[in-house]
Amino acid sequence: MNARPRDLQAFLDRSQAAIIACLSPDGEPMRVARRIGEGLRLDAPQAPRKPNRLPVCGQIAGALQTARAQGGAVAALADSFAAIEPQLAWDRRWTAKPGDAPFYDGHANATIVGPDGLEKRDDIWIGVSLLAPHVRYPDHHHPPQEIYVALSSGDWMQGSDDNWVTPGIGGHVYNRSNILHAMRSHDRPLLAIWSLWVTDRV
Numbered sequence: 001m002n003a004r005p006r007d008l009q010a011f012l013d014r015s016q017a018a019i020i021a022c023l024s025p026d027g028e029p030m031r032v033a034r035r036i037g038e039g040l041r042l043d044a045p046q047a048p049r050k051p052n053r054l055p056v057c058g059q060i061a062g063a064l065q066t067a068r069a070q071g072g073a074v075a076a077l078a079d080s081f082a083a084i085e086p087q088l089a090w091d092r093r094w095t096a097k098p099g100d101a102p103f104y105d106g107h108a109n110a111t112i113v114g115p116d117g118l119e120k121r122d123d124i125w126i127g128v129s130l131l132a133p134h135v136r137y138p139d140h141h142h143p144p145q146e147i148y149v150a151l152s153s154g155d156w157m158q159g160s161d162d163n164w165v166t167p168g169i170g171g172h173v174y175n176r177s178n179i180l181h182a183m184r185s186h187d188r189p190l191l192a193i194w195s196l197w198v199t200d201r202v
């Protein structure tokens, strides 16, 4: 029996719909998206966390307003994210240092499904990243494949600093296993949802 709260289920459904909508039917990104979708049919223990907001979270409302203006699947995803956002425990990336004020004060992450999520599980991690305007997220890489859905404008680095892509609002970025990647905002906040298929390590 699925004990998942309705607002979380609605968010996951709309997140999956937004991912599927922007992928071509064949290829590795769709394979990953489908496996995430199949995995999410089974719920996992619900693990409500003490909600936490950082000052940069004041940027969320503006980002959601931009996403809602797109209409369609992006607006629906923004609405369902807004419904669960008050439950989230926003935090900084573990590498963030107070001495690097633009990044330290200009970003936040929250896990929705995953080891530290509202639903505790190891096989699928879904969360959200927020950047204030003109912030660059550090380069990073990880074994699980990852799909970002952009709810805002912004750029994503793929492989090296001379290769940035701009998916546009509602677009996606697929990160193959261990590819070096990063993201950066422009003159508006960047809000993006990421999904990782953790058990499909290569």
Ligand SMILES: [Fe+2]
Pocket (backbone or CB within 6 Å): 140, 142, 146, 175, 181
């Ligand atoms: Fe990543």
